[in-house]
Amino acid sequence: MMGPSLKLQGLGVTIKGMTLLQPLNLTLSGSLWHGIAGPNGGGKSTLLKAIAGLHNHRGQIELHWPNGKNNIGYMPQLSPFDASLPVTALDFLRMHCDKRPVWRRYKGDPKIAAVVERVGMQKLLSKRLGTLSSGERQRVLLACALLNEPHILLLDEPMAGVDKDGREQILEILVDFKAQGGTIVMIEHDWQILQQHCDTLAWIDGGLEAHDTPTAIFDNLQAPTLGMRHAS
Ligand SMILES: Nc1ncnc2c1ncn2[C@@H]1O[C@H](COP(=O)(O)OP(=O)(O)OP(=O)(O)O)[C@@H](O)[C@H]1O
Numbered sequence: 064m065m066g067p068s069l070k071l072q073g074l075g076v077t078i079k080g081m082t083l084l085q086p087l088n089l090t091l092s093g094s095l096w097h098g099i100a101g102p103n104g105g106g107k108s109t110l111l112k113a114i115a116g117l118h119n120h121r122g123q124i125e126l127h128w129p130n131g132k133n134n135i136g137y138m139p140q141l142s143p144f145d146a147s148l149p150v151t152a153l154d155f156l157r158m159h160c161d162k163r164p165v166w167r168r169y170k171g172d173p174k175i176a177a178v179v180e181r182v183g184m185q186k187l188l189s190k191r192l193g194t195l196s197s198g199e200r201q202r203v204l205l206a207c208a209l210l211n212e213p214h215i216l217l218l219d220e221p222m223a224g225v226d227k228d229g230r231e232q233i234l235e236i237l238v239d240f241k242a243q244g245g246t247i248v249m250i251e252h253d254w255q256i257l258q259q260h261c262d263t264l265a266w267i268d269g270g271l272e273a274h275d276t277p278t279a280i281f282d283n284l285q286a287p288t289l290g291m292r293h294a295s
Pocket residue numbers: 078083101102103104105106107108109110
C-alpha cells in the first residue's frame with residue numbers, strides 16, 4: 064500500500080471565539096511517520112481532531128490518496144470509561160465495524176478476529192471497558208483505529224499509560240504499519256520514541272512553531288536561549 068500525504072493550508076481552529084490553533088501550513092508526506100509534540104495545552108489534540116474531521120476549522124485539509132480513497136484510523140486521547148457501562152471490549156469493536164445493532168446474533172467477523180490477534184487483546188474481549196487498565200484501554204482504542212484497514216493512522220498519545228512491554232508491542236505494530244506503506248501522524252511526548260521512529264516532527268504551541276527532523280528540533284530546544292522549557 065501507499066499511504067496518503069496531507070497538505071494543511073491555513074488550518075486554524077477557533078471555538079466560541081477562543082483561538083485554539085493559529086492558522087498553519089503543513090505538508091506531511093505519504094508513507095512516513097510524523098510526530099506532533101509541544102507543551103501541554105498547545106493545541107496538538109485540536110490539530111489531530113481537525114484532521115480527523117472532529118473539529119470545525121478554517122483553511123483547507125487535503126488528503127492525497129495514491130491508490131484511491133481509503134480509510135482513516137483515528138485513536139483518541141485516553142480517557143476513562145464509566146465503570147458501570149455494560150459494554151465489553153468486543154462489543155466496542157463491533158460498534159466500530161457493524162452497522163447493525165450489536166446485540167444481533169453475532170457470527171464472527173474476520174476483520175475483528177484479525178485486529179484482535181494483531182494487537183493481542185484476546186483476553187480482554189469479555190471484559191467491560193470500565194474495568195480495563197489504561198494500557199488495556201489503549202490496546203482496544205488502537206484495535207478500533209486499525210479495524211477498517213486504514214492507510215493513514217492519526218494517533219493521540221497511543222503509548223500514554225502503557226507499560227514498557229506494552230509500548231514495545233504498540234511500536235512493533237506501528238513499525239509494521241509503516242513498513243507496509245502506511246502514513247502515521249502521532250502525538251507523542253517521549254523524545255526517545257520521537258527520535259527513534261519519526262521521520263518528521265511538527266512542534267505545536269498555539270500554532271506551528273517548527274517542522275523538521277525530531278533531532279533538529281530537539282537540538283534547537285536545548286539551545287541556551289530556549290532552554291528545555293518545552294521538552295516535557
Ligand atoms: N472543545 C473545546 N472547547 C474549548 N476549549 C478547548 C476545547 N478543546 C480543547 N480546548 C482548549 O484548547 C487548548 C488546546 O487543547 P489541546 O487538547 O488541543 O492541547 P494539547 O496540546 O493536545 O494538550 P495535552 O498535551 O495536554 O493533551 C487547551 O487550552 C484546551 O483547554
